[in-house]
Amino acid sequence: MTVSSDPLTPDIGARRPFDIAAIRRDFPILRRRIEGEPLVYLDSAASSQRPVQVLAELTRFYRDHNANVHRGVHTLSVEATELYEGVREKVRALIGGASEREIIFTSGTTASINLVAHGWARARLGPGDEVVISEIEHHSNIVPWQMLRDDRGVVLRVIPMSPDGTLDLDAARAVIGPRTRLLAITQVSNALGTVVPVRELADLAHDAGALVLVDGAQSVPHMPVDVNELGADLLAFSAHKMLGPTGVGVLWGRMEVLESMRPLMGGGDMILTVSLERSTWNEIPHRFEAGTPNFADVVAFGTAIDYLRALGLDAVRRHELDLIDHGLAVLGDVPGLTLHGPRDAHRRGGVFSFSLEGVHPHDVGQLLNSQGVAVRAGHHCAQPVMESLGVAATTRASVYLYNTRSELDALSEALRRTARFFGDAGS
Ligand code: C6P
Numbered sequence: 389m390t391v392s393s394d395p396l397t398p399d400i401g402a403r404r405p406f407d408i409a410a411i412r413r414d415f416p417i418l419r420r421r422i423e424g425e426p427l428v429y430l431d432s433a434a435s436s437q438r439p440v441q442v443l444a445e446l447t448r449f450y451r452d453h454n455a456n457v458h459r460g461v462h463t464l465s466v467e468a469t470e471l472y473e474g475v476r477e478k479v480r481a482l483i484g485g486a487s488e489r490e491i492i493f494t495s496g497t498t499a500s501i502n503l504v505a506h507g508w509a510r511a512r513l514g515p516g517d518e519v520v521i522s523e524i525e526h527h528s529n530i531v532p533w534q535m536l537r538d539d540r541g542v543v544l545r546v547i548p549m550s551p552d553g554t555l556d557l558d559a560a561r562a563v564i565g566p567r568t569r570l571l572a573i574t575q576v577s578n579a580l581g582t583v584v585p586v587r588e589l590a591d592l593a594h595d596a597g598a599l600v601l602v603d604g605a606q607s608v609p610h611m612p613v614d615v616n617e618l619g620a621d622l623l624a625f626s627a628h629k630m631l632g633p634t635g636v637g638v639l640w641g642r643m644e645v646l647e648s649m650r651p652l653m654g655g656g657d658m659i660l661t662v663s664l665e666r667s668t669w670n671e672i673p674h675r676f677e678a679g680t681p682n683f684a685d686v687v688a689f690g691t692a693i694d695y696l697r698a699l700g701l702d703a704v705r706r707h708e709l710d711l712i713d714h715g716l717a718v719l720g721d722v723p724g725l726t727l728h729g730p731r732d733a734h735r736r737g738g739v740f741s742f743s744l745e746g747v748h749p750h751d752v753g754q755l756l757n758s759q760g761v762a763v764r765a766g767h768h769c770a771q772p773v774m775e776s777l778g779v780a781a782t783t784r785a786s787v788y789l790y791n792t793r794s795e796l797d798a799l800s801e802a803l804r805r806t807a808r809f810f811g812d813a814g815s
Contacts, residue, residue: 397444400695406703408792414439414695415790425760428795428802433578433606433739433786434764435628438692442631445691449684457683458657458674472683475690476673482693482701483623484614485640492646492673493686496637497605498528500624501572503639503676504601505532508622508649509570515541518567520593522547522555522584523776524577527769529603533572543567547589549776553580553729560589568598575607575618579770579784580729581712581739583607590619599645605629606737609696610788611705621645632692633685639676646672653678704789708738711787711796715740718800724807728777738787741768744803747810749781755809756783759802 398414412418415437420427429437449471455464457472476488485491494500509519519533523546537544545568547560564571571593575586590600601622607613608623609630615623622645627636641649651658651669655678660668669675696704712733719727724745730736744752753765763785767774774780785799 397440400441400691400698403695403698404700404703406699406707408707408790411439411699412790412792414441416440418790422760422762423758428761428798430785430787430791430795430799431762431764432629432788432791433784435634436609436631436788437790438631438633439695441695442633442688442691446633446684446688449687453687454684456680468683468687471687471690472681475686475693478690478693478697479638479640482613482697483608483640484616487643489672490640490643490646492639492641492676493681494624494637494639494676495635495682496626496628497526497603497624498637500637500639501528501601501603502532503652504572504622504624504641504649505536507652507676508645509533509536509542510540511650512648513540513542513569516543516567517569518543518545518565520545520547520564520568520571520573520598522573523549523772524553524555524580524582524584524770525572525574525772526578526603526605527771528605529572529574530772547573549582549773552731553577553582553773554735555582555584555589557585557588557592560592564589564592564596564598566596568593568596570599570601572601572603574603574605575613576610576737576739577729577770577773578606578739579768579773579782580741581736582730583735583737587617587619594619606739610701610708610737612701615640627685627689627692630692631695632689633682635682636685636689643672646676649676651675651678655679657681699789707789708787709733711791711793712736712738714793715785715787715796715799718796719803722800722803722807725803728782738791740785741782742784743779743782744807744810747806749783751810752783752803752806755806756799756802759798759805761785761799761802763799 453467455468457469476491479491480488599621602620604625608625622641628634658678726743728741749765765783
């Protein structure tokens with residue numbers, strides 16, 4: 389296959405060891421100025437930025453290989469199919485799955501969880517069966533289970549969060565029991581940064597005979613995740629939070645679990661045969677990928693995985709732990725700031741969710757933006773967490789592999805100015 393290389397795109401292999409200056413050069417958007425100030429991008433939990441290598445791969449695919457996958461006998465279609473299918477192996481290697489056939493491409497974490505809820509659970513669970521979630525889940529891992537409860541009489545049980553945003557194993561033991569059929573749990577909370585002890589919870593669930601679905605949207609991009617060490621039966625995550633394009637996600641599942649799952653959508657490519665009377669299903673994973681898949685973005689996602697693996701997810705986590713330590717220190721000094729979530733950096737992902745006394749989180753977000761600092765303000769699609777904290781919303785700064793300590797200093801300075809601005813306005 390002819391793959392033209394782009395001399396302007398730095399080689400991903402040269403990104404090891406972790407060289408933050410070189411990494412930042414790969415992300416041209418970080419050179420932007422916002423409101424006259426250098427951009428400080430602290431919203432990667434919502435969506436990460438993409439390096440030039442991923443952008444180049446997307447262009448290269450459309451320029452040199454573009455054609456629909458699985459459908460053509462012509463060269464371009466064969467090349468596109470090879471590139472698309474090749475990404476399954478990259479994902480498998482990233483998360484330690486047994487076979488690339490266990491990798492299903494979806495449109496994102498939300499679609500992956502819904503596929504489990506409506507493709508697996510809807511057909512297999514009924515009245516009295518219990519699905520266990522936690523209080524710190526994203527709406528994507530709450531609402532599908534409520535739909536199932538309302539339609540199928542499944543009982544939804546919730547592991548409560550402690551005041552510091554952690555999940556207590558004793559509380560989990562009181563909820564997970566002989567009627568539990570599925571534990572659907574996040575590995576890292578997007579609203580608090582809590583790192584959940586998934587392995588311990590998964591052991592409890594497995595002892596009860598239940599399956600374990602892990603929401604890896606905020607973990608897979610940031611730390612080594614191995615499905616075997618995690619004790620997961622199913623894992624969901626999104627490409628756009630890990631240097632990849634939007635509109636791509638993954639559902640990984642152990643083959644025997646996927647074999648017991650029904651396709652959610654019918655259409656092209658997911659069938660083996662179709663007559664006007666009946667259809668038979670294609671093999672896994674194609675059975676779950678009806679219609680033309682988002683093949684160009686999947687190919688570029690493969691380059692995002694190459695980038696992350698070249699750096700090493702252990703190095704990414706180390707870098708983020710340093711940022712978390714530093715962030716805890718500099719935010720702890722901001723007058724009137726309450727930081728939510730665990731105190732211990734090792735129990736945290738790179739998320740700082742906070743309240744600034746007397747200032748609405750949206751105003752904090754606006755004032756920070758006027759100083760070049762991009763954060764998210766709102767309920768972060770985790771309203772039960774907000775309710776538990778007794779707030780309507782928080783301001784959230786989140787870091788990734790391209791952020792620096794000095795950007796967190798800039799955040800802290802901007803927050804001090806924000807607090808002074810509102811203090812002066814109120815006096
Ligand atoms: N959280 C945030 O700003 P999608 O939107 O399907 O790619 O991912 C959904 C999702 C599921 N679980 C967790 C833990 C998440 O953080 C997210 C997305 C973004 O926190 C957008 S709300």
